[in-house]
Amino acid sequence: GENVEQHPSTLSVQEGDSAVIKCTYSDSASNYFPWYKQELGKRPQLIIDIRSNVGEKKDQRIAVTLNKTAKHFSLHITETQPEDSAVYFCAASNNNDMRFGAGTRLTVKP
Amino acid sequence: KAGVTQTPRYLIKTRGQQVTLSCSPISGHRSVSWYQQTPGQGLQFLFEYFSETQRNKGNFPGRFSGRQFSNSRSEMNVSTLELGDSALYLCASSAAGDEQFFGPGTRLTVL
Numbered sequence: 001g002e003n004v005e006q007h008p009s010t011l012s013v014q015e016g017d018s019a020v021i022k023c024t025y026s027d028s029a030s031n032y033f034p035w036y037k038q039e040l041g042k043r044p045q046l047i048i049d050i051r052s053n054v055g056e057k058k059d060q061r062i063a064v065t066l067n068k069t070a071k072h073f074s075l076h077i078t079e080t081q082p083e084d085s086a087v088y089f090c091a092a093s094n095n096n097d098m099r100f101g102a103g104t105r106l107t108v109k110p
Numbered sequence: 111k112a113g114v115t116q117t118p119r120y121l122i123k124t125r126g127q128q129v130t131l132s133c134s135p136i137s138g139h140r141s142v143s144w145y146q147q148t149p150g151q152g153l154q155f156l157f158e159y160f161s162e163t164q165r166n167k168g169n170f171p172g173r174f175s176g177r178q179f180s181n182s183r184s185e186m187n188v189s190t191l192e193l194g195d196s197a198l199y200l201c202a203s204s205a206a207g208d209e210q211f212f213g214p215g216t217r218l219t220v221l
Contacts, residue, residue, distance in 0.1 A: 001166070001168075006152075032208055034208075034209060034210075036212075043200065043212040043213065043214055043215060044153070044200070044212050045212070046209050046210075046211075049208070049209065089152065089153060093208075095206075096141070096158065096160065096165050096166065097158065097165070097166045098143065098155075098158075098210060099155055100145070100152055100153040100155070101152065102151070102152035103152040103153070
């Protein structure tokens with residue numbers, strides 16, 4: 001089955017700086033790569049996703065890049081704000097089997 | 111549309127007991143996945159059901175089982191509970207293998 005590795009496990013940045021979280025996957029059949037944000041005590045919620053036919057996608061301060069050849073994808077958050085503090089999970093799916101990374105705890109210091 | 115719901119929200123059991131958790135997906139969603147979340151362990155995949163059939167299974171012992179009903183509601187069962195089973199159990203539903211919508215979770219404590 002799919003195996004997703006996520007780095008770093010913790011990340012601390014100053015407000016206004018950028019944050020980058022990286023993930024690798026093993027199954028070349030994976031074609032959907034979502035990112036979820038989980039705030040303390042809440043359920044994970046989708047913040048952005050990318051499909052295998054696209055190399056990059058941006059939504060305001062958030063962007064994802066995908067390198068299918070290398071089997072890795074990244075989340076980029078620019079101009080970080082304290083409310084970006086949360087645990088972020090990447091995932092990879094081949095339509096009926098979605099596996100998650102171990103998560104990155106992002107702390108944005110004001 | 112109503113979101114994914116899970117019952118109960120909290121549960122306290124003792125070792126050796128069994129437990130059944132319930133998940134009602136978003137209307138129209140036929141896929142339901144279950145995850146175990148423990149501090150520092152992320153989201154561990156348990157299993158996924160689609161149209162009453164288990165399509166995928168994670169690396170959990172046979173004490174963990176599930177099923178899905180014709181209305182797409184799903185249950186998971188854990189038998190012979192162990193202390194290490196204490197966790198937040200999340201279910202998620204999706205329409206077609208894309209975005210998963212998570213429920214609020216059931217927090218299970220095994221004493």
